[in-house]
Amino acid sequence: MTMQGKSRYAETYAAARDDAQAFWGEAAKAIDWFKAPTTTFDPTKGVFGHWFPDGELNTCWNAVDRHVASRGNQTALIYDSPVTGTQRRMSYKELQSDVEALGAVLQDHGVAKGDRVIVYMPMILEAVVAMLACARIGAVHSVVFGGFAAKELATRIEDAKPKLILAASCGIEPSRVVAYKPLLDEAIRLSAVKPDSVLVFQRPQALAELTAGRDHDWAQAVAAAKAAGKKAPCVPVKATDPLYVLYTSGTTGKPKGVVRDNGGYCVALAWSMRGLYDIRPGEVFWTASDVGWVVGHSYIVYGPLINGSTSVVYEGKPVGTPDPGAFWRVIQETGAKALFTAPTALRAIKKEDPKAEYLKKYDLSGFRALFLAGERADPDTVKWAEDILKVPVIDHWWQTETGWAIAGNPTGLGMLPVKHGSPTVPMPGYDVRIVDEGGHEVAADKMGSIVIKLPLPPGCLPTLWEADDRFRESYLTAFPGYYNTSDAGFVDKDGYLFIMGRTDDIINVAGHRLSTGGMEEVLSSHPDVAECAVIGIKDSLKGEQPCGFVVLKAGVDRSPLDVEKEIVGLVRDKIGPVAAFKIAITVNRLPKTRSGKILRGTMKKIADGDSWSMPATIDDPAVLDEIAASLKSKGIAG
Numbered sequence: 334m335t336m337q338g339k340s341r342y343a344e345t346y347a348a349a350r351d352d353a354q355a356f357w358g359e360a361a362k363a364i365d366w367f368k369a370p371t372t373t374f375d376p377t378k379g380v381f382g383h384w385f386p387d388g389e390l391n392t393c394w395n396a397v398d399r400h401v402a403s404r405g406n407q408t409a410l411i412y413d414s415p416v417t418g419t420q421r422r423m424s425y426k427e428l429q430s431d432v433e434a435l436g437a438v439l440q441d442h443g444v445a446k447g448d449r450v451i452v453y454m455p456m457i458l459e460a461v462v463a464m465l466a467c468a469r470i471g472a473v474h475s476v477v478f479g480g481f482a483a484k485e486l487a488t489r490i491e492d493a494k495p496k497l498i499l500a501a502s503c504g505i506e507p508s509r510v511v512a513y514k515p516l517l518d519e520a521i522r523l524s525a526v527k528p529d530s531v532l533v534f535q536r537p538q539a540l541a542e543l544t545a546g547r548d549h550d551w552a553q554a555v556a557a558a559k560a561a562g563k564k565a566p567c568v569p570v571k572a573t574d575p576l577y578v579l580y581t582s583g584t585t586g587k588p589k590g591v592v593r594d595n596g597g598y599c600v601a602l603a604w605s606m607r608g609l610y611d612i613r614p615g616e617v618f619w620t621a622s623d624v625g626w627v628v629g630h631s632y633i634v635y636g637p638l639i640n641g642s643t644s645v646v647y648e649g650k651p652v653g654t655p656d657p658g659a660f661w662r663v664i665q666e667t668g669a670k671a672l673f674t675a676p677t678a679l680r681a682i683k684k685e686d687p688k689a690e691y692l693k694k695y696d697l698s699g700f701r702a703l704f705l706a707g708e709r710a711d712p713d714t715v716k717w718a719e720d721i722l723k724v725p726v727i728d729h730w731w732q733t734e735t736g737w738a739i740a741g742n743p744t745g746l747g748m749l750p751v752k753h754g755s756p757t758v759p760m761p762g763y764d765v766r767i768v769d770e771g772g773h774e775v776a777a778d779k780m781g782s783i784v785i786k787l788p789l790p791p792g793c794l795p796t797l798w799e800a801d802d803r804f805r806e807s808y809l810t811a812f813p814g815y816y817n818t819s820d821a822g823f824v825d826k827d828g829y830l831f832i833m834g835r836t837d838d839i840i841n842v843a844g845h846r847l848s849t850g851g852m853e854e855v856l857s858s859h860p861d862v863a864e865c866a867v868i869g870i871k872d873s874l875k876g877e878q879p880c881g882f883v884v885l886k887a888g889v890d891r892s893p894l895d896v897e898k899e900i901v902g903l904v905r906d907k908i909g910p911v912a913a914f915k916i917a918i919t920v921n922r923l924p925k926t927r928s929g930k931i932l933r934g935t936m937k938k939i940a941d942g943d944s945w946s947m948p949a950t951i952d953d954p955a956v957l958d959e960i961a962a963s964l965k966s967k968g969i970a971g
C-alpha cells in the first residue's frame with residue numbers, strides 16, 4: 334500500500350481543479366471516438382454546461398467491439414448464479430455477437446436512436462446484453478429493479494415512454510421465484526403509455542405467457558436474427574446524447590429520471606477504473622449489486638467492459654445462497670481482484686459468521702481490495718472486514734446522480750491512509766464544500782450541507798429526463814452555483830470527508846435508497862388512515878428500516894392490528910418488497926409543531942434511543958410520550 338506522501342492524489346486532484354479542460358481532455362484519450370471532441374466543456378450548453386459537446390462516439394463500441402480484435406477470446410462476463418446452480422462465461426467475441434443480434438432485433442421492432450427501452454430483468458447475462466444492445470443502436474435504456482412493484486414500474490413506463498420493453502420471465506429470490514410477467518402486464522395496464530412491443534427472455538423457472546401481437550420470444554428472435562446474419566452496427570451518437578435514464582427516489586412518490594450522457598460517462602468510468610479501483614484490462618472486477626441500481630450500471634456493466642476487464646454477474650446473496658462463504662467462493666472461482674458491495678452485505682456475513690470460518694475454505698491470495706458504497710460504512714464493519722480479509726477496505730461515496738464516486742481512496746494513484754468512518758477525499762473534478770443554511774462555508778470539523786461547485790465533472794447527470802426545471806429546483810436552487818447533494822457531513826482538518834446522513838426524507842435500507850415521502854403517499858391512500866408519518870429507524874443489519882405511524886380516521890371501528898397488516902401489504906403491493914416496510918404503528922395523534930409540521934426528526938431520535946430535546950415549537954409535549962410508549966409496545970427500543 335502506498336502511503337500518504339507517495340500518493341499522486343494531491344497533484345492529480347489539483348490538475349483537474351486548475352485546468353479541467355486539459356485534465357479531462359487527456360482522460361478522453363482512453364476512449365475511442367468517431368469524432369474526437371475539439372471542446373472539452375461548454376458552459377453555455379445544457380443546464381450547467383456539457384462535456385465534450387462536439388464529440389461523437391458509441392458506448393457499446395467502447396465496451397465491446399474495440400476489445401474484440403485484441404482480446405476477443407478473453408472472458409468479458411462471468412455469470413455466477415447460486416440460486417440456479419449455474420456458471421457461465423461469455424467472451425468479448427460472444428458478447429459482441431449477442432449484442433449485435435439483439436440490436437438488430439430491436440431495430441426490426443422499429444427502435445431507433447433516441448427511443449427509450451425499458452429493461453426489466455434480473456441478474457442474468459441477457460440483462461447486460463440488453464443494455465449494450467440499446468447503447469449500440471443509440472436507444473436510451475431505462476433499467477427497472479426487479480424488486481419494485483407494478484405501480485413503480487408503471488410510473489417509469491409513463492415517464493420514459495418506451496417504444497419497447499425487454500423483460501425476463503422471472504427473477505429468482507432464495508425464497509421464491511418472482512414471476513415478472515404478471516407484474517409487467519399489470520404495469521402496462523396501469524400506464525397511460527403503452528409500448529409497441531415486449532421481448533421476453535424465457536427462464537425455465539417460470540415461463541411467461543406471451544400476449545399475442547405485442548409480446549415476442551427473445552431467444553427465438555435473436556436466433557432468427559443470427560441465422561439471417563443480421564448485425565446492428567454501432568450507431569454514432571453525440572457525447573451529449575443520453576445513454577440511459579435511471580430512476581431514483583425523490584422526495585415524493587414520483588421518482589427522478591437521472592439522465593446519463595454517453596461521452597462524459599465513458600471518460601469518467603475509464604478514469605475511475607484505473608485511478609480509483611486500480612483494475613487493469615484483463616483483470617476480474619466484481620461488483621455485487623444489481624443492474625437495476627447505478628452501481629450496477631457503472632461497475633457491473635460499463636466501467637469494467639470499457640476498461641477491457643472481466644466483470645462478474647452474480648445472481649445470489651451474501652448469505653443464504655447457500656451460506657456466508659458465498660462471496661469468498663465467488664472471489665476464488667472467478668479470480669476477482671476487487672469486490673465492490675454495500676456495507677449491509679458485510680454486516681449480513683458478519684452476523685452469520687462472525688469469526689469468518691467460511692473464509693478459511695477459500696484461497697483469496699489474488700484479492701487486492703474491497704470497496705464499499707451505497708450507505709455509510711460503519712467503522713465496526715470496516716474494521717471487521719479489514720481484519721478478516723487483510724486487504725484495504727475502501728469506503729467511497731456517491732449517488733445515482735453522479736454515476737461514479739464523489740469521494741474515495743484512489744488506489745490507482747497510491748492509497749491515502751484510511752480513516753474509519755470517512756470515504757476519504759474528493760475525486761478529481763469534484764469541488765466539494767460544506768456550507769451552512771445560508772450557503773456560507775463552515776470551518777473544518779463543522780457539520781453542514783455537502784455541496785459541489787458547478788460544473789459537475791464528466792459522468793454526472795446533465796439533467797433529469799425531460800425535466801430541466803425539476804433538475805434546477807431539486808439540485809441547483811438551494812445553493813446557487815452549487816449542486817446540492819442532500820447529504821450532510823463535514824471535512825476534517827486533513828481534508829477527509831465524513832458523510833453523516835441525508836438532509837431530506839430519503840432513507841437508506843440495505844443500501845437501497847427509498848423515499849419516506851413516497852411511502853407516506855401509500856399509507857395515506859388506505860381508506861382508514863387520516864394521517865401518517867414514515868421515518869427511517871436504526872437497523873443493525875440494513876442500516877435503516879422504515880417505520881410508519883398512522884392515525885386512523887374518526888369512527889373507524891376496526892382492530893388496529895388488521896389495519897397495520899393491510900398497510901404493510903399495501904406498501905409491498907404499491908412500492909415493492911424492496912421497501913422492506915414491516916413496521917406500522919397505530920397512534921392516536923402525531924407530534925406536531927404549533928404550525929402543524931410533523932416532528933419526524935424527534936420521533937426518529939426516540940425510536941433510535943438517541944438523546945433528544947423537547948422542540949420549543951411543539952404543540953403538545955405529551956404526544957412524544959405516547960409515541961415512545963407505542964414504539965415500546967412493538968418492541969422498538971425507544
Ligand code: COA
Nearest residue numbers: 479480504506621622628675677678681707843844910911
Ligand atoms: N426482485 C424481487 N424481489 C427482491 C429483489 C429482486 N431483485 N431483491 C430483493 N427482493 C426482495 C427480497 O426477496 C425481500 O423480500 P421479502 O420481504 O419477501 O423477504 C425484500 O425484497 C427485501 O430484500 P433485501 O433488502 O435484499 O433483504 P433480505 O433480507 O432479503 O437480504 C441482505 C438482506 C443484507 C442480504 C441484502 O439486503 C443484501 O444483499 N444487500 C446488499 C444490497 C446491495 O447490494 N445494494 C446495492 C447498492 S451498492
Ligand code: AMP
Nearest residue numbers: 706707708709729730731732733832846
Ligand atoms: P443512491 O443514489 O441509491 O446511490 O444513494 C445515494 C445516497 O446513499 C447518498 O446520497 C448517501 O446518502 C448514501 N451513500 C452512498 N454511499 C455512501 C457512503 N459511502 N457513505 C455514506 N453514505 C453513502
